[in-house]
Every structure is written in C-alpha cells, then in structure tokens.
Amino acid sequence: MFDLSTPLARAVFALMMGLIALFLFFPIYWLVISAFKGNAELYQIIPTLYPHKLSLGHFTNAFEQGHLLRNLRNSLIVSCSAAALNTLLALYAGYSFAKFRYAGRRGVMILLLSAQVFPFGLLLISIYPIITDLGLIDTRLGLILSYIVFALPVSTYMLYSYFSQVPSEIIEAARADGASELRIFHTIVMPVSIPAVVTVFLYGFMWSWNDLLYAMTLIVSEEKRTLGPGMLLSYLNEVNSDWGGAMAASIVASAPIVLAFAFLQRWFIQGVTAGSVK
Amino acid sequence: MSSISLKNVKKSFGAVDILQGIDLEIADGEFTVFVGPSGCGKSTLLRLICGLDEVSAGEIVIDGEIVNDVPPAKRGIAMVFQNYALYPHMSVAQNMGYSLRLAGTDKAEIEKRVGDAAAVLRLDKLLDRKPRQLSGGQRQRVAIGRAIVRKPQVFLFDEPLSNLDAALRVDMRVEIASLKERLGTTMIYVTHDQVEAMTLADKIVVMHAGRVEQVGSPLELYRRPANLFVAGFIGSPRMNVLRAEADERGTLRLENGTVLPVTAPAGARQVSVGIRAEHLSLSDDPGAFVLRGRARVVEHLGSDMFVHVSVDGASDPVIVRCPDEMELAIGSAVSVGFEAANAHLFAPDGQRIVSADARRSAA
Ligand SMILES: Nc1ncnc2c1ncn2[C@@H]1O[C@H](COP(=O)(O)OP(=O)(O)OP(=O)(O)O)[C@@H](O)[C@H]1O
Ligand SMILES: [Mg+2]
Numbered sequence: 083m084f085d086l087s088t089p090l091a092r093a094v095f096a097l098m099m100g101l102i103a104l105f106l107f108f109p110i111y112w113l114v115i116s117a118f119k120g121n122a123e124l125y126q127i128i129p130t131l132y133p134h135k136l137s138l139g140h141f142t143n144a145f146e147q148g149h150l151l152r153n154l155r156n157s158l159i160v161s162c163s164a165a166a167l168n169t170l171l172a173l174y175a176g177y178s179f180a181k182f183r184y185a186g187r188r189g190v191m192i193l194l195l196s197a198q199v200f201p202f203g204l205l206l207i208s209i210y211p212i213i214t215d216l217g218l219i220d221t222r223l224g225l226i227l228s229y230i231v232f233a234l235p236v237s238t239y240m241l242y243s244y245f246s247q248v249p250s251e252i253i254e255a256a257r258a259d260g261a262s263e264l265r266i267f268h269t270i271v272m273p274v275s276i277p278a279v280v281t282v283f284l285y286g287f288m289w290s291w292n293d294l295l296y297a298m299t300l301i302v303s304e305e306k307r308t309l310g311p312g313m314l315l316s317y318l319n320e321v322n323s324d325w326g327g328a329m330a331a332s333i334v335a336s337a338p339i340v341l342a343f344a345f346l347q348r349w350f351i352q353g354v355t356a357g358s359v360k
Numbered sequence: 361m362s363s364i365s366l367k368n369v370k371k372s373f374g375a376v377d378i379l380q381g382i383d384l385e386i387a388d389g390e391f392t393v394f395v396g397p398s399g400c401g402k403s404t405l406l407r408l409i410c411g412l413d414e415v416s417a418g419e420i421v422i423d424g425e426i427v428n429d430v431p432p433a434k435r436g437i438a439m440v441f442q443n444y445a446l447y448p449h450m451s452v453a454q455n456m457g458y459s460l461r462l463a464g465t466d467k468a469e470i471e472k473r474v475g476d477a478a479a480v481l482r483l484d485k486l487l488d489r490k491p492r493q494l495s496g497g498q499r500q501r502v503a504i505g506r507a508i509v510r511k512p513q514v515f516l517f518d519e520p521l522s523n524l525d526a527a528l529r530v531d532m533r534v535e536i537a538s539l540k541e542r543l544g545t546t547m548i549y550v551t552h553d554q555v556e557a558m559t560l561a562d563k564i565v566v567m568h569a570g571r572v573e574q575v576g577s578p579l580e581l582y583r584r585p586a587n588l589f590v591a592g593f594i595g596s597p598r599m600n601v602l603r604a605e606a607d608e609r610g611t612l613r614l615e616n617g618t619v620l621p622v623t624a625p626a627g628a629r630q631v632s633v634g635i636r637a638e639h640l641s642l643s644d645d646p647g648a649f650v651l652r653g654r655a656r657v658v659e660h661l662g663s664d665m666f667v668h669v670s671v672d673g674a675s676d677p678v679i680v681r682c683p684d685e686m687e688l689a690i691g692s693a694v695s696v697g698f699e700a701a702n703a704h705l706f707a708p709d710g711q712r713i714v715s716a717d718a719r720r721s722a723a
C-alpha cells in the first residue's frame with residue numbers, strides 16, 4: 083500500500099481519487115444539469131457548467147407526452163417479470179447443482195455456462211426465429227423469455243457458488259429433523275441466502291432494463307414499447323434530436339434502479355450464516 | 361429407548377473402502393463411545409446409523425427392525441453435529457422447536473418441551489437470541505437442546521465438545537453425564553478425548569482403519585487391551601513397549617541381554633512387552649531395578665511427574681509416572697522396574713498373549 087504519512091503523498095492520493103471521481107461522475111453530472119437547462123441554454127455554443135436558469139420544461143414535456151410513462155410501465159412489467167422468473171429458475175437450478183449429486187450434473191452445468199460465450203447480439207439471430215415460431219413476436223412474454231436466456235447462466239452460477247458455501251450439515255440437520263427436501267430449501271436454505279437472491283434479482287432486472295437491441299427487434303407495437311427503444315424513437319430520431327428531453331427521460335428511467343438499490347442494499351449485509359457452524 | 365445392532369456394515373466412497381465390515385451390538389440405554397485415530401471412519405459410521413448416508417453393504421437394525429431404507433427422521437435418532445449446524449436465521453427457541461413444528465406438534469406443547477430442554481441446559485435466558493449472538497459453549501448446548509426436545513430413542517454425538525475450551529469441556533462433560541443419568545437414552549458418542557471416553561462410556565469401541573479393534577468397558581480396555589493398537593490408544597501417556605526375545609524356557613531378554621521380570625508362554629519368540637507409565641517404578645539408584653538407563657526429559661505436572669528414560673537395550677525411551685517429589689537431574693543414571701502382573705505381552709502380529717506367570721497364578 084501507499085505510505086500516506088507525508089502531506090505530499092496525501093495530496094497526490096487526493097488528486098488521483100479526485101480525477102477518478104471526476105471521470106466517473108462527470109457524465110452523470112452532465113446528464114442531470116442538461117435535463118434542468120432550458121433549450122436556449124442547452125444549445126449555447128459555449129456550454130454552461132451549471133444551469134443558470136433552472137427549467138423543469140423537459141420533465142413536464144416528458145410526462146405530458148404520455149409515452150414515457152407508458153414505456154416506463156412496460157419496462158417495469160417486463161423487467162420485474164424477467165428478474166423474478168430468472169431468480170426462481172436460478173434458485174432451483176443452482177441448489178440442485180450445489181447440493182445434489184447425479185449423473186450429468188457437471189455436463190449440464192458446463193453446457194449452461196457455455197451459452198455465455200456467445201455475444202448477445204449474435205444470439206438474436208437464433209432467438210428471433212424461435213420467438214417467431216412460438217408466436218411470441220411483439221409480446222412481452224417473448225421479450226421476457228429472451229432476457230432470461232441471457233441472465234440465467236450467470237444467475238445460476240452465482241447462486242450455485244453461494245449455495246455451495248452453505249454448510250451441508252445444516253441441511254443434514256434439517257433432514258434428520260424430518261424436513262422434506264423442498265421444505266429444507268424453502269425454510270432453511272433460502273432464508274440464509276437472501277443476499278445472493280437479491281443480487282441475482284437485481285442482475286436479471288438490470289439486464290432487461292438496460293437492453294435496447296432485443297426490445298427494438300422483438301417488440302413492434304408502440305403500446306408495448308419499453309424505455310430503451312421508447313426514448314430513442316421519441317427523442318433522437320431522424321427528424322429531431324431533443325437532447326434535453328432525452329436527458330430528463332434518462333433521469334426518470336434511472337430512478338427505479340437507483341431506488342431498487344437503495345431499498346435493497348440493506349440486504350447486502352455480510353454473514354447471514356454467522357454462528358451456524360464452527 | 362432402543363437397541364442397535366450393526367451387521368457387517370460396509371461403506372465405500374468410490375473405490376475406497378472406508379468401513380470394512382463393522383459388527384456391533386449396542387444394548388438399550390447403553391452409553392457407547394467410539395474412539396480411534398482421525399480418519400478411521402467414526403463420523404462415517406455415525407452418519408450411517410443416523411441415515412444421512414447409505415450403507416454399501418450390511419444391515420443396520422434398530423429395535424429389531426432393519427432400517428437401511430428408513431429416512432433419518434423416522435429412525436427415532438437425533439444427531440448432534442461436531443460443528444453444531446444450527447439454523448443461523450432462527451432464534452434459539454426456533455432452532456430447538458423446528459423438528460416439532462415439522463411434526464405438527466401443537467404450539468403449547470412445543471413451547472413446553474423447548475422450555476424444559478432450555479431449563480436443563482441453562483438456556484432459558486437466551487431463547488430469543490440468534491446463533492451468532494451466542495458463545496461456542498452456548499451454541500453447543502443449543503445443538504444438544506435441539507436433539508433433546510425430539511425425545512429420540514437414540515442420541516448420536518459427533519465430537520460434541522471438541523470446539524470448546526478446557527474448562528467448558530469439563531462442565532459440558534458433567535452436563536452430558538447427568539443427561540445420560542436423567543434420560544437413560546441409548547447414546548453413541550464420538551470423541552478423541554481419553555478422559556471423556558473413560559468417564560462417560562459404559563462401553564468403548566476402538567476403531568482403526570475402518571475396523572473395530574476391540575469393544576469393552578473402559579476398565580477392560582485399560583486392563584486387558586486385545587492388541588498393541590488398543591494398548592497404545594487407550595491410556596495416557598501411551599503404553600510403553602519393550603521389544604524382547606524369549607528363549608525356550610520363556611525368559612525374556614532385551615537386545616543387550618537384560619532379563620525382564622516376566623516370562624513368555626512356551627513357543628513365543630519375538631514378544632512386545634507393554635507396561636503403562638503408572639506401573640513402572642523409578643529409582644535414582646542404578647542398582648535398584650533391572651532396567652538401567654538415563655533420565656532424558658522430566659515433565660512436572662504438580663502432583664505427578666513424567667520421566668522419559670532411555671533404557672539400555674531398548675530402542676524407544678520409556679515414560680515413567682511417579683510422584684512429583686524426586687530431585688532428578690537430566691542425564692543422571694536411573695533404574696526402572698515393574699511387576700509381572702502389570703506387563704502386557706503381544707505377539708509379532710500385535711495380538712495379546714498371556715504371560716506364563718499369569719497362567720501359573722490362574723492355575
Ligand atoms: N464423502 C466422502 N467422500 C470420500 N471420502 C470420504 C467422504 N467422507 C469421508 N471420507 C473419508 O473417509 C475416511 C473416514 O472419515 P471420517 O470422517 O469417518 O473419519 P473420522 O474417524 O470421523 O475422523 P475424525 O476423527 O478426524 O473426525 C477419511 O479417510 C475420509 O477422507
Ligand atoms: Mg469425524
């Protein structure tokens with residue numbers, strides 16, 4: 083580690099941290115201030131570093147136009163369903179891989195993880211015809227299913243790793259206490275694994291929330307459009323580019339994720355299994 | 361309460377045979393202790409009896425019924441795990457009541473039984489705590505409490521005290537002894553600790569490399585070990601062993617010709633003579649006893665002392681236990697002796713043989 087005892091070292095360290103912070107936060111800062119600038123100020127040749135005149139116009143516009151709220155609602159439905167379904171599947175798959183021994187276990191696991199090797203965009207070529215054949219084009223279900231395809235391998239692996247750490251003895255103790263396997267999973271293993279479950283839920287949620295490509299391709303009708311395509315198509319299309327509106331909409335779009343993290347972070351506490359085994 | 365019998369029980373993991381055919385009878389209400397070196401299969405055997413693993417061959421019979429295919433919860437067995445295995449997200453009361461809740465026992469009854477067990481184990485003030493808020497000894501008691509509330513036919517303890525400090529071990533040992541008196545339930549107890557084994561057991565089973573070496577009461581094992589392994593394993597410090605050779609008349613001599621005060625039966629040639637530290641006498645007069653040697657290490661324990669003596673004609677030093685009152689300089693010449701009645705003789709294959717003196721006195 084650095085020796086931070088001299089003032090010079092401390093100054094250099096502070097400067098470095100400052101630069102990193104600037105690098106990370108400047109785009110976010112720019113996004114926020116741009117959203118609060120009036121159009122006149124926004125398109126000045128020499129940009130202002132903060133809104134000289136605070137304007138909420140972009141926000142009122144965004145909400146008045148209506149499609150932002152509709153997009154938001156669609157995104158919430160799709161992302162929550164995908165995240166929930168993904169978590170549910172990953173829970174059982176991960177537990178089975180972690181705590182049961184059966185023929186083909188390793189093979190299936192490797193197969194599952196190998197799906198992660200293919201790029202997101204490439205798989206669209208194979209997913210698109212499948213979704214079409216299933217008659218799920220332009221449905222929320224089709225979108226949800228294709229998000230799960232991507233989130234599931236890593237989610238399963240994350241839960242597999244976590245469950246592997248859960249001491250087998252507490253599972254055996256429950257078995258000896260007379261609990262059925264499902265009961266053990268629901269009353270012992272899952273409560274002990276809440277941090278991992280929350281993490282996996284958020285992971286699946288982010289995947290779906292941030293996607294543009296699949297949502298653009300698999301959803302056609304305007305009333306089912308999610309935030310990504312919605313914002314792109316309404317603010318930055320061939321005829322106009324409403325940067326201020328896009329910025330304001332981005333803030334609205336990020337809010338649920340920020341709120342979700344804020345609300346769920348108390349579950350990211352360490353040591354849920356503390357005290358169980360020596 | 362239940363009797364248990366194991367008939368030629370075997371367990372292999374893949375190609376490795378861990379248990380090589382265990383036969384054992386445990387009577388109703390008996391307190392049986394399994395001892396043996398690390399890795400000899402004690403935990404494996406306990407897990408088979410509990411039903412957590414399946415036997416590779418053989419039968420496990422509880423109360424006359426073959427239970428090979430009976431799930432753990434239906435065997436009437438409660439197991440206390442070596443590492444406690446408490447449910448971390450449940451309070452002490454919930455941990456203890458879990459099995460009863462699963463069985464559909466009504467709330468009042470659960471509360472009563474948990475309360476009773478908690479009182480016995482002095483956990484009554486801790487019922488609302490989570491495991492992480494407990495000390496090691498308290499967790500251990502919760503693990504035992506969880507077993508007690510089920511009122512099992514058989515208790516299995518896998519080294520329950522191994523994680524505790526010395527003082528707590530003594531407390532908990534007394535606790536378990538009184539539990540045994542009060543409940544009278546059949547108990548099987550695995551330990552590495554000599555004192556626990558000797559004080560708690562009605563019957564000790566000495567295991568070695570997946571086999572049972574000897575079964576008997578603590579004093580039987582101490583007084584008449586069936587082979588060299590048991591002789592070395594039971595008793596602390598280890599039994600001393602002198603390699604000797606017998607002539608036609610049974611006279612036993614060390615390598616350098618020293619004649620031992622015990623006679624081998626007819627026909628014996630190579631004989632291992634075992635004598636416990638407490639059965640050896642020590643003198644600082646080199647002429648007092650037959651074995652001559654020098655004091656190498658002196659360990660003072662307060663009441664006793666252990667003197668390590670390198671004996672002329674013997675390859676390994678012997679340990680002598682004597683009252684801690686002798687002034688002994690390291691390297692000083694000493695002599696060591698013993699009585700024929702206290703010597704254990706073993707054949708080259710390690711099995712016990714009876715000395716000629718003992719035969720004579722028996723006749
Ligand atoms: N699941 C398993 N797979 C393969 N080998 C195993 C398994 N469980 C135990 N063994 C092996 O079986 C042998 C006996 O293990 P066991 O845990 O019964 O020993 P133990 O007598 O309880 O030892 P200790 O006193 O150290 O607890 C060991 O050599 C161990 O490596
Ligand atoms: Mg063990």
